[in-house]
Amino acid sequence: MIHYQIHPVNPEAHLFEVKLFLDTVGADGQLLYMPNWIPGSYMVRDFSKHIQWIKAENASGQLELGRVDKSTWKLPTSDSPVTVTYQVYAWDLSVRGAHLDQTHGFFNGTCVFFAVSGREDETCTIDITRPDGDDYVHWRLATGLKPIEGTSEFAFGRYQAMDYAELIDCPVEMSDFHLISFEACGVPHHMVLTGRHKVDEKRLSDDLTKICEHHIRFFGDEAPMERYVFMTYVLGSGFGGLEHRNSTALHCSREDLPLETDDQDKVKDTYQTFLDLCSHEYFHTWNVKRIKPAEFLPYDTQNESYTELLWAFEGITSYYDNLALAQTQCIDKEEYLTRLAKTLTSVRRSKGRLIQTVTDSSFDAWTKFYKQDENAPNAVVSYYTKGAEIALCLDLLIREKTDWNKSLKDIMRRLWAEYGKVQKGVENDTIQSIVLEETPETSHDDIKEFFETALYSTNPLPTERLLSHLGLCLAYLPRSDRNDRGGFKASLPQDKHLADLGLEYKSKATGVLVKSVYADSPAGKAGISAGDHLIAMDGLRINASTFDREIKQVPVGESISVVGFRRDELMTFRVALEAAECDTAYITYADDFDKHQSNFEHWLNIKDSGQ
Incomplete structure (x- = not known):
């Protein structure tokens, strides 16, 4: 039997305490390892780096844990059950990591649960508890894991995973969250909203019902899960999602959610983006x-x-x-x-x-x-x-x-x-x-x-x-301004043959900061590079708005003088302007x-x- 306990031991310090209970450890010892990456996000993240401390003990006392590599430990043989205890620092506010404070707790199993090498196919159980103290009595728990032994849905208690793969594929959200429930093709679905927000519940649940039923019917079969949970953290500014077998972890901005005061005959762009995110992660099921x-x-x-x-x-x-x-x-x-x-x-x-x-x-x-x-x-x-x-x-x-x-x-x-x-x-x-x-x-x-x-x-x-x-009809034309990304048009806009530097930048209090420079662009040919802080053009101070406006007024083929800092050194660039590229897609009816x-x-x- 493999059993875990996880407890938000110190939300203020962002610490989860985890216990792993093993019934036996054979004569050759036992390897334990923490994943180095999470499925769906293809980058090595070295989750073991967040382990604060770790210890192991059996009935006789403390055991010596050996280090094998950056994410692997080895237990010595033991003639009695072993308990491995460790604390995990959780301050990664992303859909890939673990995050804990006084407002909520969230974790992916890859960030907090050791795998027992060679026993990954075994069923395991997990006790999940709320933080101590009166401030957390209203917290509930959302996860795709199956509750067992008297644990009710959305309650703290004991859960089960059929194997380690399922354990790390069912993230957990704990907080005083807002719950919206609906059914799609007879399957219970839940939208869990954590963070301060306002939302038109009916509009959101109606739209998600249509989308989820569409995807279920798209594949021409019954849904492959018994229930599904959208775990959404609502932020002032944020966007992202990570798919799981019967749930998804999402981040959205407050303005992305529909409001009862919104025009019911239109779908604002930000809400379209949120529905698109939900649709994307659900299709990944x-x-x-x-x-x-x-x-x-x-x-x-x-x-x-x-x-x-x-x-x-x-x-x-x-x-x-x-x-x-x-x-x-x-x-x-x-x-x-x-x-x-x-x-x-x-x-x-x-x-x-x-x-x-x-x-x-x-x-x-x-x-x-x-x-x-x-x-x-x-x-x-x-x-x-x-x-x-x-x-x-x-x-x-x-x-x-x-x-x-x-x-x-x-x-x-x-x-x-x-x-x-x-x-x-x-x-x-x-x-x-x-x-x-x-x-x-x-x-x-x-x-x-x-x-x-x-x-x-x-x-x-x-x-x-x-x-x-x-x-x-699809046509590619120059962008009208730096925010233009194209779209549907009743008729195609006219190509104004505007000039362009060929760079991306963000606004600064004193000018603009270059983020990237396109290959073979006028800026690139002049030697402007990412990280340059541009402050003046043709002898006049610039900011984001004046920079755009002045560039548009320069005829194609003319040169301008651009002054800026590279690190702490003043640089001057002579830029010969070229016609803006036809890189913006417009679609219209033929x-x-x-x-x-x-x-x-x-x-x-x-x-x-x-x-």
Whole structure:
């Protein structure tokens, strides 16, 4: 029997105390290890660094714990049960870590629970207790773990995990949280909101019901979980999510939530973003939590697990998260097209798309995507956004080659039936093979060429051509200002041939601070670099607003003098302005939209949502 206890022993100091009880330790001793990374977030995080102290004892007294490596300890043999006690510092306010203070407690199992090497497949139990003191009597507990031995739902007490993998895949939130409950296809769902907020409960639960039922029906089967929990921490400013087998951990800003005072006929952009996040993490319940790359079966949380398939598991999920909002009518069709255009803009503005393939981006997630520096825009392409564009093209290509009788949905349903439900790992060529099986042989050369282009080259995708089959026109034009990310337009804006420096920056009290410089841009050619603090242009002081305004007024081809500091040294740059790049995606209805309207409605209509 493996049993854990975890107690928020000191919320003010952000300390959890954990006890691990082992029934036996054999003659060769017992290795205990803490994961080095958490599934879904592909970077080594060394969670063991947060252990404050650790000790082990049996009936005879204290035992000597040996260190094996940075995250592994070894227990000596023992002829009686052993208790390992340790404290974990929890001050990582992210969906990946552990966080504890007087307002709430949250942890992922990867941050607090040792694995018992060789016994990871055994069932374990966990006692979770509230902090001591009257200030915490109203706290409740939310988790995907199964309560046992008289513990009621949302109560502190004893829980069970079928194995260590389940233990670390069910995060825990404890606080005096706000609970919103609803059912989707007969399955209980709960939205747990921690942090100060106001919310239109009915609107949120109605929208989430539609989205969750859409995803369940999309895969054409019963939901793979008995209950589901959205654990959401509401912040002044925040965004993020991490998927789990029957729950998700989310961060959102207060303005992201719907309010009863909002216009009920419109969906504000920030609420669209929150629904998109919920939709994304919920779709992961199938796509990556159960349909997995072969390299993830099982997860090796001690070492990096390399796969070139994140374009599919994150990219396809990113495609369907937004599409589901339109198909369930949570947002209207033109709001969806705006969000699609912004995704395409994100891909186009990444110079990394010209030098890194999406499969390389996936494989290098551990060292590049999750460890981005100031040169990332020039070196890295996102397997989220580029993967979503690939999924869009693949969906439309399958429809085109099958006379709109099949789509990417059919591929996903086969992946669920043949891989996810039976826990068979997806190989690098699995999706390609299924697509070929689902399409006419006469189309196979085109499909093979598409996959070669999309996955293993940096050549552009046929997005414009495929969207034209929907009666949509896609154009890339210069951004109108630094906040312009494109969108749906009734008619395409005119190209004003504005000048541009080719850099990203943030405002400072005295000028602007350069965040990144695009390769071969006017700023790059002039020698301006990330970290430079620019303070003047052509002899006049600048700030963020005046900088933008003055640049727009300079004709293409003219030069300007820019002065700034690099570290504590004054620098002067002579910049020859060039025309702004056509890197902003705009979508509009084509002149022949009526000819393709049935395809467009079939693509976005709720009847094609998986029912």
